[in-house]
Amino acid sequence: MSPWYGGYAFQGVVVLGTAPILLPLIVGGAAGPAEAGLVVAALYIGQLAAPMFGALADGSGRHRLIYAAGYLLLAVGLGLFPLAQTVLEWFVLALMQGLGVAATNTVASMFIVEFRPKAEWDRRIGWMQTCYGIGQAAGLGLAALLQQAPALGMLASAALMLPGLLFGLLGTPRGRRAAQQQGPAKPAAQAPAQQQAEGAASRRHAPPRQILPHGHIGPASGALLGRFLADLRSPYALFMLCWLLVMLGTWLIYNLYPLLMQQVYGVGAGASSVYYAIGAGIGVFAYAPSGVLGQRIGDGAVVLIGSLMSLASVGTMAALAIWQPAGVTVLGPLAFVLLPVAWSPLIVAGTAWAAQLSTMNEGEAVGILNSTTALASVAAAFGAGVLASRFGFDAVLYLAAAAMVLGSLLVLPLLRAGPKAAA
Numbered sequence: 001m002s003p004w005y006g007g008y009a010f011q012g013v014v015v016l017g018t019a020p021i022l023l024p025l026i027v028g029g030a031a032g033p034a035e036a037g038l039v040v041a042a043l044y045i046g047q048l049a050a051p052m053f054g055a056l057a058d059g060s061g062r063h064r065l066i067y068a069a070g071y072l073l074l075a076v077g078l079g080l081f082p083l084a085q086t087v088l089e090w091f092v093l094a095l096m097q098g099l100g101v102a103a104t105n106t107v108a109s110m111f112i113v114e115f116r117p118k119a120e121w122d123r124r125i126g127w128m129q130t131c132y133g134i135g136q137a138a139g140l141g142l143a144a145l146l147q148q149a150p151a152l153g154m155l156a157s158a159a160l161m162l163p164g165l166l167f168g169l170l171g172t173p174r175g176r177r178a179a180q181q182q183g184p185a186k187p188a189a190q191a192p193a194q195q196q197a198e199g200a201a202s203r204r205h206a207p208p209r210q211i212l213p214h215g216h217i218g219p220a221s222g223a224l225l226g227r228f229l230a231d232l233r234s235p236y237a238l239f240m241l242c243w244l245l246v247m248l249g250t251w252l253i254y255n256l257y258p259l260l261m262q263q264v265y266g267v268g269a270g271a272s273s274v275y276y277a278i279g280a281g282i283g284v285f286a287y288a289p290s291g292v293l294g295q296r297i298g299d300g301a302v303v304l305i306g307s308l309m310s311l312a313s314v315g316t317m318a319a320l321a322i323w324q325p326a327g328v329t330v331l332g333p334l335a336f337v338l339l340p341v342a343w344s345p346l347i348v349a350g351t352a353w354a355a356q357l358s359t360m361n362e363g364e365a366v367g368i369l370n371s372t373t374a375l376a377s378v379a380a381a382f383g384a385g386v387l388a389s390r391f392g393f394d395a396v397l398y399l400a401a402a403a404m405v406l407g408s409l410l411v412l413p414l415l416r417a418g419p420k421a422a423a
Contacts, residue, residue, distance in 0.1 A: 001127050002124070002128075002171045002172075003167065003170035003171040004111070004167065004168050004169065004170050004171050004172045005127060005128050005131040006131065006167045006168075006170075007163070007164045007165065007166065007167030007168025007169065007170065008104075008108055008128060008131055008132055008135075008164075008168055009131040009132060009134055009135035009138075009164075010135060010160050010161065010163060010164025010167065010168070011070075011071070011074070011101075011104060011105075011132070011135065011161075011164055011168075012131070012132035012133065012134070012135025012136045012138075012139065013135040013136070013138050013139035013142065013157075013160055013164075014074065014078065014139060014157045014160060014161070014164075015074075015101050015136075015139075016132075016135075016136035016139065016140075016280070017135065017136050017137070017138065017139010017140045017141075017142060017143055017277075018139045018140075018142055018143045018146070018153055018154070018156075018157045019043075019078070019097065019154075019157060020254065020257065021140065021143035021147060021257070021258050021269055021272075021273050021276075022143060022146065022147070022150040022153045022154055022157070023036075023039065023040065023043070023081070023094065023154075024036045024039075024040060024255070024256050024257070024258055024259050025147065025150045025258055025259070025269055026081065026082065026090075026150045026151065026154070027039045027087070027090055028256065028259045029150075031087055032389055033256060033259060033384075033385050033388035033389045033393075034385040034386055034388070034389035035087050035090075035385065036256055036259065036385055037255060037256060037381050037382055037383070037384050037385020037386065037388070038087065038091065038381075038382065038385060039087065039090045039091055039094045040094070040255045040256070040381040040385075041378050041381035041382050042090075042091045042092075042094035042095040042098065043094045043095070043097055043098045043101075043381075044098060044374065044377045044378045044381060045095060045098060045378060046094070046095045046096065046097065046098020046099040046100075046101065046102060047098045047099075047101050047102045047105075047374070048098075048102070048374055048378075049098075049099055049102045049103075050102040050105065050106045051106075052102075053066055053070075053102055053103045053106045053107065054106045054107075054110065057106070057107055057110060058110075058114075063107050063110060063111065063172070063173065064169065064172055064173075064174065066103050066107050067103065067104055067107040067108065067111075067168070067169075067172065068165055068168075068169065069100075069103050070099075070100045070101065070102070070103030070104025070105070070107070071100065071104060071161045071164055071165040071168065072100070072161070072165070073096050073097070073099050073100030073103065074096075074097055074100035074101065074104075074158075074161050075100075075158045075159075075161035075162070076093075076096060076158075077093045077094065077095075077096035077097035077100060078093075078097060078154050078155075078157045078158035078161070079154070079155060079158035079159075080093055081093045081094075081097075081154045082150075082151035082152075082154050082155060104168075108128065109125070111172055111173055112124045112125055112128065113125075115173040126287070126288070129287070130284060130287075133280065133281075133283070133284035134284065136277075136280050137277045137280050137281040137284070138277075140273045140274070140276045140277035140280060141273070141274065141277050142156070143269070143270075143273040144269075144270040144271070144273035144274050144277070145270070147258070147268070147269035147270045147273060148270070234357075234358075234359065235357045235414055236354070236357040236358040236359070236360075236365065238410060238413070238414060239353065239354065239357050239411075239414055240354075240368065240369070240372050241407075241410060242303075242307075242407045242408075242410040242411050242414070243350060243354075243369065243372050243373070243376075243407070244372050244375065244376050244407075245403045245404065245406050245407030245410070246307050246310060246346070246403070246404055246407035246408070247372065247373050247376035247377070247380075248376045248379060248380050248383075248400075248403045248407075249310065249311075249314055249399075249400040249401065249402075249403035249404035249407065250310060250314075250339065250343070250376075250380075250400075250404075251376055251377045251380035251381070251384075252380045252383065252384050252396050252399060252400040252403070253314060253317070253336070253339060253396070253397075253400055254380075255377075255380055255381045255384045255385075256384050256385065256388060256393075256396070257272065257276065258272055258273070259388070259393070260388075260393045260396060260397075261332065261333065261336070263388075263392070263393045264317075264320075264321050264332065264393050264394060264397065265320070265321075265324075265329050265331075265332035265333065266329050267329055267332065267333050271333065272333060272336075275333040275334070275336055275337055276336070276340065278337055279336065279337040279338065279339065279340035279341050280340045282337075282340075282341045283340045283341045283342075283343055283344045284344075286341055286344035286345065287344050287348055290302055290306075290344050290345040290348040290349060291348050291349075291352075293305075293345070293349075294348065294349045294352060298415075299349040299350075299352045299353035299356065300349075300353055300411070300414055300415045301415065302345050302348070302349035303345070303346060303349045303350050303353055303411060304408065304411045304412070304415065305345055306342045306343075306344075306345035306346035306349065306350070307342075307346065307404065307407060307408040307411055308408055309338055309339075309341065309342035309345070310338075310339055310342040310346070310404055311401070311404040311405060311408050312335075312338060313335050313336060313337075313338035313339040313342065314339065314397065314400045314401045314404055315401045315404070315405075316331075316335035317332055317335045317336060317397050317401075318394075318397040318398055318400070318401040320332050320335065321393075321394045321397050321398075322394075350369065351366055351369065354366055354368070354369040357414070383396075383399070384396050387399060
């Protein structure tokens with residue numbers, strides 16, 4: 001544990017707690033679901049700048065300054081959001097929030113992987129993300145209390161960035177990365193085997209519970225894309241298609257979650273936030289078991305389990321949109337609770353399996369996985385809003401379920417290809 005993890009938890013309160021609930025309520029109530037989807041997409045687009053902030057931190061050595069700037073960008077974007085009146089203004093402020101998330105979350109992981117010994121990575125990242133997940137659960141509870149006054153909730157979220165910044169700077173590394181912290185050089189004959197063993201272990205840590213998994217990826221995105229396109233028939237490419245479909249189904253539900261729950265099941269934002277908090281809280285404790293299970297039965301099998309859990313959640317929600325007992329509104333929210341729990345086995349095993357299936361190095365493979373998640377997030381934000389405005393929120397559920405069915409089916413042939421590809 002480090003003191004700055006507590007400050008990082010304040011960002012979890014806002015980024016995955018209050019903002020995902022209150023932002024769609026403000027824009028959807030004033031302009032409609034299509035506009036709400038557009039503004040939510042801006043939040044994700046801003047987070048695509050994570051590699052830029054990583055490169056800037058490495059090049060300048062100003063890790064603490066960039067980390068602090070993320071909190072300030074969030075504070076401004078959140079604080080001015082209730083004062084905006086046009087979709088363009090909301091879009092710009094949501095984009096600013098996304099940039100803040102990208103800056104702080106990218107440097108947060110760099111504080112560990114670039115300033116701490118490799119033997120400490122798993123434990124430190126695990127504790128850091130546990131604090132972030134606790135913040136998420138607390139933020140969803142706060143959103144349940146403030147959903148009747150979303151403008152006030154956004155102002156309160158902005159105010160939380162001040163203590164978050166103050167606590168978040170306590171104990172963070174100063175200056176440039178010290179060369180001696182990387183440890184002594186390994187003998188050339190032993191380096192490949194040791195690096196492979198260390199890589200397999202480092203993939204088991206608890207990845208970020210956030211919209212776009214962050215990481216420090218060195219190679220340029222264009223070069224990564226070129227190498228990926230050159231091997232489209234590989235098991236890794238098929239896995240990326242599976243991942244895209246499952247993530248698309250997941251984020252179609254998340255992006256306009258409070259509006260969807262209200263329109264389809266008649267559940268208010270306060271109650272739906274509580275159900276979300278329950279699922280997120282359970283998911284925090286599912287990280288470590290997911291890694292252990294992946295070691296025992298294989299990461300591909302755990303990915304399939306996570307996909308089927310997600311499908312069971314969304315499929316049940318879609319079925320309840322067609323028919324549910326009169327006067328019973330609890331079934332839809334209960335079915336949703338499984339979706340945030342399923343995120344833990346998906347992201348833990350998915351990260352490890354991507355590195356195993358790919359012929360590229362681990363950083364490149366995980367970088368493409370993260371980019372695929374980003375693509376699904378942005379596409380789902382646009383798609384959910386358009387579908388809901390034209391065909392209703394029921395159509396969002398049907399498309400999400402269909403995407404997850406196809407994604408889960410495509411995992412099956414990979415379970416046979418996985419061991420051979422990883423060998």
